[in-house]
Amino acid sequence: xxxxxxxxxxxxxxxxxxxxxxxxxxxxxxxxxxxxxxxxxxxxxxxxxxxxxxxxxxxxxxxxxxxxxxxxxxxxxxxxxxxxxxxxxxxxxxxxxxxxxxxxxxxxxxxxxxxxxxxxxxxxxxxxxxxxxxxxxxxxxxxxxxxxxxxxxxxxxx
Amino acid sequence: xxxxxxxxxxxxxxxxxxxxxxxxxxxxxxxxxxxxxxxxxxxxxxxxxxxxxxxxxxxxxxxxxxxxxxxxxxxxxxxxxxxxxxxxxxxxxxxxxxxxxxxxxxxxxxxxxxxxxxxxxxxxxxxxxxxxxxxxxxxxxxxxxxxxxxxxxxxxxxxxxxxxxxxxxxxxxxxxxxx
Numbered sequence: 001x002x003x004x005x006x007x008x009x010x011x012x013x014x015x016x017x018x019x020x021x022x023x024x025x026x027x028x029x030x031x032x033x034x035x036x037x038x039x040x041x042x043x044x045x046x047x048x049x050x051x052x053x054x055x056x057x058x059x060x061x062x063x064x065x066x067x068x069x070x071x072x073x074x075x076x077x078x079x080x081x082x083x084x085x086x087x088x089x090x091x092x093x094x095x096x097x098x099x100x101x102x103x104x105x106x107x108x109x110x111x112x113x114x115x116x117x118x119x120x121x122x123x124x125x126x127x128x129x130x131x132x133x134x135x136x137x138x139x140x141x142x143x144x145x146x147x148x149x150x151x152x153x154x155x156x157x158x
Numbered sequence: 159x160x161x162x163x164x165x166x167x168x169x170x171x172x173x174x175x176x177x178x179x180x181x182x183x184x185x186x187x188x189x190x191x192x193x194x195x196x197x198x199x200x201x202x203x204x205x206x207x208x209x210x211x212x213x214x215x216x217x218x219x220x221x222x223x224x225x226x227x228x229x230x231x232x233x234x235x236x237x238x239x240x241x242x243x244x245x246x247x248x249x250x251x252x253x254x255x256x257x258x259x260x261x262x263x264x265x266x267x268x269x270x271x272x273x274x275x276x277x278x279x280x281x282x283x284x285x286x287x288x289x290x291x292x293x294x295x296x297x298x299x300x301x302x303x304x305x306x307x308x309x310x311x312x313x314x315x316x317x318x319x320x321x322x323x324x325x326x327x328x329x330x331x332x333x334x335x336x337x
Contacts, residue, residue, distance in 0.1 A: 067300040126285035129303050137307035
């Protein structure tokens with residue numbers, strides 16, 4: 001036969017449960033990781049409406065293409081360059097995506113990067129972005145270029 | 159019968175009334191049948207209680223008996239140290255409000271976190287070449303921040319009908335290439 005629980009013990013158990021719940025809720029979802037190097041992936045993409053078999057580049061992954069298709073008018077998105085770079089905290093690295101396109105990327109921590117777009121050494125833009133981000137622009141022949149930056153530590157296919 | 163009269167009858171039977179009022183109560187009990195019945199009932203109860211109470215005789219004298227009680231009280235008040243509640247009792251006493259406060263703080267913390275602007279939405283362009291205007295937006299389903307370079311119209315070039323001689327469309331161009 002089970003012993004009846006004393007009311008004081010019941011209150012104590014309830015209080016312990018509340019305390020545990022409070023600590024659980026107050027704790028961050030994941031332990032804060034020390035600031036590590038950024039493993040950056042940089043992709044240069046090309047958006048066009050022409051037939052894919054007439055283009056020498058491969059189509060990019062479907063998830064990324066779907067995201068671009070949702071926001072831009074082009075049907076096909078080709079991968080021109082795919083580079084990776086390791087950038088320590090508060091340091092910059094040059095990422096050369098093509099003859100005309102180089103990025104200077106500085107890792108600011110917490111998935112933030114300061115990005116300078118350089119066109120043949122001339123600064124075109126300067127900005128600060130949270131990863132993942134995509135830079136985009138149009139060409140005169142009704143096609144477009146895209147630069148997708150993301151952290152390789154980010155496992156999602158953004 | 160009025161409650162005041164009932165109480166008066168009871169007080170009369172208990173011998174608590176002055177002589178004049180006791181006489182009034184006696185007359186009332188003699189004159190009123192209802193008062194007489196109540197008085198008889200009360201008297202019967204009083205008698206029954208007196209007869210049923212057990213009388214305990216104390217072997218000592220009254221003074222000696224009381225002195226024993228007094229000494230016992232004094233001894234206990236000296237022997238008992240002035241201790242507060244034990245640490246477990248104090249712990250239990252404080253734990254419940256502490257847990258409640260912690261839970262409330264946690265709920266507030268979570269609520270504040272909900273309203274804090276998300277850092278991942280940070281997306282700004284602080285400098286741009288004159289020929290272009292940046293447009294930034296966020297694609298919420300994918301969580302990707304976009305920066306779009308929009309070419310500014312160049313009235314002089316348009317009016318002159320200037321067109322680029324050649325544009326490269328193999329994806330290697332970074333910006334519009336004019337030759």
